[in-house]
Amino acid sequence: MASTPDTTERYAGLSNEQLIEMYRQMVLIRIFEEKCQEMYTRAKIGGFLHLYVGQEAVAVGTIGALKPEDHIITHYRDHGHAIARGLDTNALMAELFGKATGSAAGLGGSMHLVDVSKNFWGGYAIIGSHLLMACGIGTALKLQKRPEVVMVFFGDGSTNGGEFYEAMNFSQLGKLPVIFVCENNLFAMGTPIAVHTSVQEIYRKACAFDMRSERVDGNDPIATYEATLRAVEYARSGQGPVLLEAVTYRFRGHSAQDTQKYRTREEVEQYRTRDPNQVFRKRLIDDGVMTEEQAVQIEQQAEVEAQGSVDFADQSPPADEKWLTEGVYANPIEPKF
């Protein structure tokens, strides 16, 4: 959403409407994913399912600061980003169900949500790789003299592999319009951040590239939105890339299989008391931005939408068998015998 005339200083110039829309997105992500979990348990969804629960404020705060023309590319924990970008939840759930109506025709599944018509270039499941593709998108934008930026999402654990650093160097050398958003949820799968990286304040890693960077409370959608606005302005004006670190926490396991031995139940409960969705809800109500009734209505609508997506997915036809012989190439050439 674009920023409109100031309403409240505390809300970064966002109008009540915009704030409520942010809350709506956060709720929709949450409820959509609760459905996912349920559908996974009922074996409607297979493979790896990585939930975003607890991190909603990051997607909504960052993507909210982009224009629709701006580009997004993300990793396998991609439901939140897809919904915040406004992808059709029916197509998303259908994708998770492996149906023909899915956003990737049922070929990608949870880790590979996509909608190119919305400049959402997909979720990628190999740690780090898509950061370099983001640089490629940034290179194209620059060569094509386009005013857009590209935002790329990844986790704290994804800042130790070589591809992250290559991306930092390439983007800074080329002053590419790339916003790197690291969602630091304190774990890489089950490996605590102190075990996997020597500098735990991820934003500090930008120093090796003289890159602009900033750390923000990723559980606060407004702070995240403001930090992103600054980053986007910087990148869009041709000054180069920015590394944004949003500190957050994931409430669910890494994937649906996770037994979470690496952290205590107490730790998770502790964080749950600061649930970004609850905190934001209370804040908007306390500040008179939204009424309790509005909140409830939003929550009910989200439930309806999410359930609708399940029904849609359920009733959709299975993935098209044409994909057994088509689609590997845009320009197929048969081998000849």
Next chain:
Amino acid sequence: MASTPDTTERYAGLSNEQLIEMYRQMVLIRIFEEKCQEMYTRAKIGGFLHLYVGQEAVAVGTIGALKPEDHIITHYRDHGHAIARGLDTNALMAELFGKATGSAAGLGGSMHLVDVSKNFWGGYAIIGSHLLMACGIGTALKLQKRPEVVMVFFGDGSTNGGEFYEAMNFSQLGKLPVIFVCENNLFAMGTPIAVHTSVQEIYRKACAFDMRSERVDGNDPIATYEATLRAVEYARSGQGPVLLEAVTYRFRGHSAQDTQKYRTREEVEQYRTRDPNQVFRKRLIDDGVMTEEQAVQIEQQAEVEAQGSVDFADQSPPADEKWLTEGVYANPIEPKF
């Protein structure tokens, strides 16, 4: 060489003998490589030949600060390091000639000099890879509770690929006894440093890992020696790795094929006026550490040794044909039909 009682403050406590030995090594590297160039022109040496001419002070200054038990692993521009570590020049030249008496039996060539008996773990020709192996050596040293350190050499251009950063993180996380020595000669092959990296003071890249680092004038063997002593002490005492950047310049082309279009003849000539070997020679003589006669004698001896290595290589038998059927495995297993 180990440090002995102070002679001169200006010389980092090195004795005249030690200083003269350093000069001897620098001269031997230089003259050995001039022979290499000649032998390459005469097609006695093939493949890629990367000369070290101009960078001698780095190898001699850094390796001089190690104990013989300490470990070295390096890249393809490895003649200087091998000679500074005291590898037999006969075996080195024979290797370049592809002879059975070569340090790697003629299998490795210029890029893969080696002598495990001297804890010289070889030259590697894929940029960046051996930095990770150095971390492996460091890991083994730590697990085996050994007091040694490992030193790894590479160029400025080798600090942009992912493996460099992975090595930085692994070594810092594990507080491994690794000394990373970056020889910054301002070019990666023919690509100027400003084109290939966003932070040109390579030592600053350590900030992303909270790693200790230092920049030193790599054309000054004494300054290099002192900085290395500090680094080695730090690493040996278990405090962790160090990134040492030695700024230097290569007088010859990247390899024997290089037309050097990327820099002017004037630039090279300019640097040649500050030839580390000449500067060190003059300094030792001016300070009364060495006489002109001693210098000339050293130079003559180096010429004799280098020529001797050529003669040795020339007269040596060609690589053993047993290597056509042996050596791929330490424990060979024949495929069965």
Next chain:
Amino acid sequence: MAVMTVREALRSELREQLKDDRVFIIGEDIGYYGSTYGVTAGFLEEYGTEKIRDAPIAEAGIIGIGIGAAMLGMRPICEIMSVNFSLLAFDQIINHAAKLHYMFGGQITCPMVLRTTNGWRNLSATHSQSFDPMFAYVPGLKVVAPATPADMKALFKASMEDPDPVIFIEHTLMYGVKGEIPDEPYEVKIGESRVAREGKDLTIVTYSRPVHLCMEVAERLSKQEGIECAIIDLRTIRPMDMSKALESFRTTGRAVVVTEEWESHGVQAEIAARLYEHAFDYLDAPIERVGFREIPFPYATNLEDQVVVTPARIEAAIRKVLA
């Protein structure tokens, strides 16, 4: 004879190996997380962080560290969670682990074992691949892919005792497979195939998980129709022991090759080519190959079911060759 799953067999051999001071395991999520497929679950608590080394997500680093440590006399076990991620370490594996011994004239050895997993099931295109033929192509590597709990245990031991780098390929869909493990000490050598089933009508050459699928089909055909398929489990794909396969093929004159990999340019091409070359005078019919359909893996079950190797496809190939 104890009955164990593949997972248990591996765990028991890993424990044996960890007694050796030179052995440590390095990999992602092997410790705190408790191991993706449960093979090293509980090991961190038991052996501590020196021996069970949780690594950052940096596959090249994991292998590079293994190589360097191996050079200095350690016996590292490097775990790459999924073979799909091993592509990030291909430089370390192929340019270095495979080369050290030869390139330095025998001065350096690299006794490293790289454990990794093949596997699939609704994981889509980047998480379902097999790179067996890529590893098998490289001189300097040994590549082992056992099918039974007993072979897993014994070949893991053999891999650890071998001074060369070994790629040890497990399979995510096989950890629960059960089998008997001899009580007495027993040995399986790297580079020795096995007759998993005798048979006079047709020779199936396979390894890893498809061995079980082939057994199922062969048993059924035997019971129902008296067709007797020999099954040769190669166990190691570099070096490859073709002697038992050839011996059987020279009798049957008919063969089906079954492997989990795309059907062109795979290990199956090499197997087929060698069968033709070395049993040229015994050919009764063209050899059939069964592998993955040559497309990236789709997520949807209805499609994936038609990409993978199934008993039905194996049976169809057998019938075609016997026709």
Next chain:
Amino acid sequence: MAVMTVREALRSELREQLKDDRVFIIGEDIGYYGSTYGVTAGFLEEYGTEKIRDAPIAEAGIIGIGIGAAMLGMRPICEIMSVNFSLLAFDQIINHAAKLHYMFGGQITCPMVLRTTNGWRNLSATHSQSFDPMFAYVPGLKVVAPATPADMKALFKASMEDPDPVIFIEHTLMYGVKGEIPDEPYEVKIGESRVAREGKDLTIVTYSRPVHLCMEVAERLSKQEGIECAIIDLRTIRPMDMSKALESFRTTGRAVVVTEEWESHGVQAEIAARLYEHAFDYLDAPIERVGFREIPFPYATNLEDQVVVTPARIEAAIRKVLA
């Protein structure tokens, strides 16, 4: 007809392509250095830094940037100086470039051309490899390896016009090879093989540099002994057009496969297997394969000469098959 070297042919087609706004080249030392093998020498001065993009030594990055730019409609040419370094980009090539179109249900295309070189000569173990079979194995990639200046030019053009990722394999020892280039516009399609020489006695199936070695041997055998070898130049190894090879083989019943790669698990295994499979009724003798001896490349000339593919080894294989 103009006579050009492979280098000149490539340079002329690169110039054609660079006229397109969507085209840029990214790679190491392609600009300031003047290009390792001279293909892009002088281009930086002519086209500037936007189109001729000198990259840091970061192969994954070079390909990742190519992929991302291609997704947005550019037509990037990514240069990996030596295929040996491509291992560092295998994740980008195999997990991404090859997957995008399929994995996202056809929404994304990746029209990227990856130029790289095979080659050897005293370069030792890590600088002399061929990974042709690894690329050929991967659905989603197209893999082209022409042998003549005319094919280089035409197939490079075809690769650039193709919407899919193409691995375009050159050869360091072939840049100076000369050949005729038609004056009129001409076209060579990806996936079409070529009869480089007719012959009734034996079929040689090959591609890239060995084509020339085979021609030399075939001409000699023809002149001296009247033995007529057909030579099929595959030109593309994924998808592979076996039609001409099979047509010839069905006549001759005898074949030799000659490729520059290690002799097991290579493209030659696939070629041989397909010849056997699809011409089963025409086999007169086992097919011989000539490739690199299965060891890492030694530096020393006396050894390397015995590792590589030579006219003498090709001739010996021909004689064996004809015997």
